Amino acid sequence: MEFASVMVGKSEIQTPKSEIAIVAIGSNLGDSPVLVCRAIGRLQELSDQPLLVSSLWQSTPVDCPPGSPLFVNAVVGLFPRASETPETLLARLQAFETAFGRRPKQVLNEPRPLDLDLIAFGSATRRNPALTLPHPRAGQRRFVLAPLAEIAAEFVLPGQPATVAALLAALPSAEMLRKLPADA
Numbered sequence: 001m002e003f004a005s006v007m008v009g010k011s012e013i014q015t016p017k018s019e020i021a022i023v024a025i026g027s028n029l030g031d032s033p034v035l036v037c038r039a040i041g042r043l044q045e046l047s048d049q050p051l052l053v054s055s056l057w058q059s060t061p062v063d064c065p066p067g068s069p070l071f072v073n074a075v076v077g078l079f080p081r082a083s084e085t086p087e088t089l090l091a092r093l094q095a096f097e098t099a100f101g102r103r104p105k106q107v108l109n110e111p112r113p114l115d116l117d118l119i120a121f122g123s124a125t126r127r128n129p130a131l132t133l134p135h136p137r138a139g140q141r142r143f144v145l146a147p148l149a150e151i152a153a154e155f156v157l158p159g160q161p162a163t164v165a166a167l168l169a170a171l172p173s174a175e176m177l178r179k180l181p182a183d184a
Contacts, residue, residue: 020052021089022119022152024135024144026072028061029111032072033180035100039114042096043052043076046089049134051093052077054147056180064109072180075119075147088120119144123158134158139167142177 023043027035033056044051049116056175061068080089093116100114119135126133134157145168148155153165160167 005062009026011171015101019079019122020077020152020155021084021086022155023076023078023093024115024117024119024147025137026071026117026143027092027113028064028071030101030113032113033132035113036072036074039116040073040074040076041098042099043078046092046156047082048081049079052151054150054184055142056065057147058176058178058180059111059143060176060181062143062175064111068111071143073147073153075144077151080121086118086124086126086133087129089121090118093171103105117144119148120155120157125158134160140171142168142171142175145171146177146179 025036025039027039027041031052036056040053046090046157057073059073061071061179063146097112097114097116102112102114105112112114117135117138117168118133119138124133135144137159146163148164149168154163156163162170
């Protein structure tokens with residue numbers, strides 16, 4: 001059985017890799033810090049254990065329409081219930097997005113109040129029109145890797161040759177990313 005090192009508070013623990021789902025959270029429409037924090041609270045409903053939660057980060061929009069506002073991002077690790085599958089979790093994430101006011105997209109990567117991306121579901125892999133696991137661009141996005149490194153630096157995304165920390169260190173991206181103060 002493969003294990004992932006994750007941070008719980010200031011302690012590092014080992015958890016079976018098959019038991020953790022990684023969700024990236026983003027918002028760039030409305031009161032984004034509040035929306036991201038509210039989304040984290042809702043995600044706890046889907047986890048059998050306390051969430052692993054990163055800090056909030058602010059990032060420049062990547063591959064978004066010109067003039068798009070800055071994003072607020074975070075990453076959580078959750079421990080899905082035994083009956084949960086990647087597909088059922090994705091459906092729940094999409095329902096949360098809708099509940100937070102996300103409308104069907106008119107323009108690719110347009111501003112949105114809430115974006116929840118399923119980055120990984122344990123060691124599961126998927127490649128179909130509805131879901132690709134692990135998320136195909138997660139290893140190239142500083143706004144995913146930096147928050148993920150806070151909670152699971154030694155985690156290896158399925159199919160990746162290196163840990164999250166190593167991917168982040170090797171990332172040549174010039175995208176702006178800064179950690180927001182805890183009271184943001």
